[in-house]
Amino acid sequence: MIQTDDLSKSPRRATPMSNTDNSNDNGHNREKDIAIACFDGGGPGVISELIILEEIAERFAYDSKTDDYKSHPTKYWDLIGGVGFGGMSALLLGRLHMTLEETMDELVTLGQAIYPRGLHETTPEENTSRLRNAVEDILRRNQHPIDIKLRESTQTGCKVIVFASPTTAMDHCQAFRTYKHRGRGLECTFVEAACAILAAPESFAPAIIGPPSRCQRFGGIPRGSINPTKEIFKEAQRIFGDEKPVSLVLSLGSGQKVPFSSSETRITRIMHDYGIVERELSRQLDSVPTYLRLNVDRGLETIENAHWYDIDPIVTSTQVYLEMVTTTNFIDEAVQRVLRGGGSITLGKLVGLNGATKLRFDTRELDDFLKKEIRSIRDTLQGVAEKITLIDAIGTRIPISLQLCGSYQMLTGIIRLYFEHCRPPGAGLVRQGHYQLVSGTQMEEVQRSQWTSLVAPGLTVEMSMVKHNRGNRDIACPKCGLLARERNNNTWATSCPVTRTFKLLTGLNLMIL
Numbered sequence: 001m002i003q004t005d006d007l008s009k010s011p012r013r014a015t016p017m018s019n020t021d022n023s024n025d026n027g028h029n030r031e032k033d034i035a036i037a038c039f040d041g042g043g044p045g046v047i048s049e050l051i052i053l054e055e056i057a058e059r060f061a062y063d064s065k066t067d068d069y070k071s072h073p074t075k076y077w078d079l080i081g082g083v084g085f086g087g088m089s090a091l092l093l094g095r096l097h098m099t100l101e102e103t104m105d106e107l108v109t110l111g112q113a114i115y116p117r118g119l120h121e122t123t124p125e126e127n128t129s130r131l132r133n134a135v136e137d138i139l140r141r142n143q144h145p146i147d148i149k150l151r152e153s154t155q156t157g158c159k160v161i162v163f164a165s166p167t168t169a170m171d172h173c174q175a176f177r178t179y180k181h182r183g184r185g186l187e188c189t190f191v192e193a194a195c196a197i198l199a200a201p202e203s204f205a206p207a208i209i210g211p212p213s214r215c216q217r218f219g220g221i222p223r224g225s226i227n228p229t230k231e232i233f234k235e236a237q238r239i240f241g242d243e244k245p246v247s248l249v250l251s252l253g254s255g256q257k258v259p260f261s262s263s264e265t266r267i268t269r270i271m272h273d274y275g276i277v278e279r280e281l282s283r284q285l286d287s288v289p290t291y292l293r294l295n296v297d298r299g300l301e302t303i304e305n306a307h308w309y310d311i312d313p314i315v316t317s318t319q320v321y322l323e324m325v326t327t328t329n330f331i332d333e334a335v336q337r338v339l340r341g342g343g344s345i346t347l348g349k350l351v352g353l354n355g356a357t358k359l360r361f362d363t364r365e366l367d368d369f370l371k372k373e374i375r376s377i378r379d380t381l382q383g384v385a386e387k388i389t390l391i392d393a394i395g396t397r398i399p400i401s402l403q404l405c406g407s408y409q410m411l412t413g414i415i416r417l418y419f420e421h422c423r424p425p426g427a428g429l430v431r432q433g434h435y436q437l438v439s440g441t442q443m444e445e446v447q448r449s450q451w452t453s454l455v456a457p458g459l460t461v462e463m464s465m466v467k468h469n470r471g472n473r474d475i476a477c478p479k480c481g482l483l484a485r486e487r488n489n490n491t492w493a494t495s496c497p498v499t500r501t502f503k504l505l506t507g508l509n510l511m512i513l
Contacts, residue, residue: 033245034078034347035338036236038229041084041221042254044111044307045300047104048318049252050089052294054100055322056250059335073100074158076338079239081232083221085111086254087162087197094160095150095178095190096142106141110134111308114198121428124205128195131204135194150193155179161235164196165222167206173222173231181238186216197221202420202427227251227277233351242348247338249350251293253278255300255317284352290345292334296321388455390415391462393426393435408451411437415463426463436464 039049053073060076061067074080074094082090085107092103113134114127136146155178163173176193177185188196188209195207196218206217225231229251236244278293285291299317307314321327386402390411398418405411419430429435437446439454439461446454446461 032341033247034236034240035076035248035250036232036246037077037080037090037250038227038232038252039080039082039086039089040228040251040253040295041082041086041226042257043085043303043305044311044314045254045303046085046089046107047311047314048255048296048300049086050100050104050107051315051318052252052322056331056335057100059331060339063335063339072097073103077158079159079161079232079236081161081163081228081235083163083225083228084197084200086228086252087164088194090160090162091150091178091190091194092138094158095152096138096144098142102142106138108308108311110138111305113137115305115308117306117309120432124203127203128199128205128207131198132191132195135191139190144190146191148190150176150178150188150190151180151185152178159239161232162193162197163222163225163228163231164193164199164207164218164220165225167201167217167219170201170219171223171225173225173228174216174218175231175235202423202431224277227253227281229281230277233347236347237351240347242346244347246290246345246347246350247341248334249291250334251278251281251291251295253293253295255296255303255314256298257301285350288345288350289333289337290350292330294327294330386457388457388459388461391460392418392424393429393463394424396424402455402457405455406452408448411451437461438464 037053039046042049057073074097077094080090080094081087088110089103089107092098092106093100098106114131116130139146139148160178162176164176166172166174174186174196176188176196186209192207192209196209198220199205199207199218200220204220206219208215208217210216229249233249278295281291282293296317299313299320303314322331387399388402388405390398390400392398400411400414404414415435416430418424419427426435438444439446439459443462443464
């Protein structure tokens with residue numbers, strides 16, 4: 001059981017509302033205004049989103065003088081949506097009607113089931129099968145049939161939409177809805193939708209939906225949409241129309257991410273789409289009180305799947321964030337806005353259909369902005385022009401901007417991302433840190449401590465790795481297929497491109513990424 005009760009004891013509370021006539025059985029006046037919540041993807045960091053939502057729930061309950069919100073956490077929301085584990089949170093809350101505490105417990109159980117400790121060398125198909133079984137177990141524990149449909153037969157209260165990417169168009173957001181809508185929708189079960197949004201291609205085989213003759217395959221979070229707020233805006237327009245008043249759009253993040261801790265350059269930030277959408281929305285909607293983005297800014301930078309077994313850092317960092325005066329003030333204002341109703345902006349204006357939220361500059365501000373952007377682009381282009389070349393385990397040459405590999409840690413981060421997204425042979429070994437970098441005609445080992453003095457424009461480094469010896473099979477170089485004459489399970493080996501002979505690399509300090 002996750003203990004987060006103390007997070008609701010923030011030092012500053014909104015004054016209890018005496019005028020609650022606008023509230024009805026749905027929590028606020030749906031005829032007048034709407035409230036929307038968006039959940040980012042992000043693995044165990046999604047627990048932070050639910051802790052923040054729990055704090056908001058406590059304040060809703062306190063200010064409206066009712067505990068009903070705790071048992072019905074979607075009461076004040078008209079539309080919620082998300083991607084990845086954020087999407088799974090939305091489904092558990094809005095489709096299975098769980099409490100926030102139940103949702104957090106089920107997410108942790110799910111994360112541990114699909115990312116088990118000590119399990120290596122599993123196939124993507126085995127991982128997807130494990131994912132499906134884990135989702136079915138959630139339904140069984142909560143007394144739902146395992147073939148329950150995603151779409152509810154009778155839609156009341158909060159609508160839920162989640163997104164997954166088709167494997168043939170990874171940047172496309174395929175919507176999965178719990179409600180009827182105008183147009184052709186995707187009919188599927190709850191289990192199929194959950195697998196589609198969670199089947200990340202670096203670990204899972206695609207989730208297949210539909211009959212064999214016209215099935216579709218899905219692979220987790222759409223590229224560029226780990227923050228799904230824009231897609232949820234579009235859906236809200238389709239459902240409610242441009243003239244619908246909005247009291248609150250809550251965007252929840254799974255923690256600020258730092259792709260490469262050794263650098264703060266513009267191009268390394270651009271690589272990570274996580275921050276791009278957030279910054280863009282922040283600039284467009286900064287002056288709009290209806291929009292609220294909450295995202296823990298410190299402590300969650302290095303959260304990974306192993307933290308499904310240790311969420312204490314997530315709970316602690318989120319608690320610190322919630323106790324900040326700025327955060328608690330923003331939450332108070334948002335809660336009061338929803339309870340009072342009477343949204344101050346329409347949905348059409350909020351998403352910029354008539355230019356109400358576009359960037360506004362006076363002449364001097366625009367001139368300064370353009371100069372800054374031009375300087376930044378010039379610096380970026382100069383950095384991109386200087387490159388090193390990485391040759392992966394099968395001989396593919398990959399140019400990398402010098403600006404992205406100024407430290408050894410940055411380079412290994414690039415390698416990890418490349419293998420996660422492109423999945424060339426050896427991805428499993430790279431994930432475990434089982435490889436070595438070599439350079440020069442004699443394929444000398446590249447030492448971590450020497451990298452900053454070695455790196456220079458035009459440098460070529462190669463990845464050395466061999467597959468684990470299994471049974472009586474020989475150890476072979478994945479680049480050229482050359483067999484090693486000697487077997488030594490404690491030794492890594494690479495074939496030398498010049499002599500086509502094996503060179504044993506002993507005593508390596510393998511990196512654990």
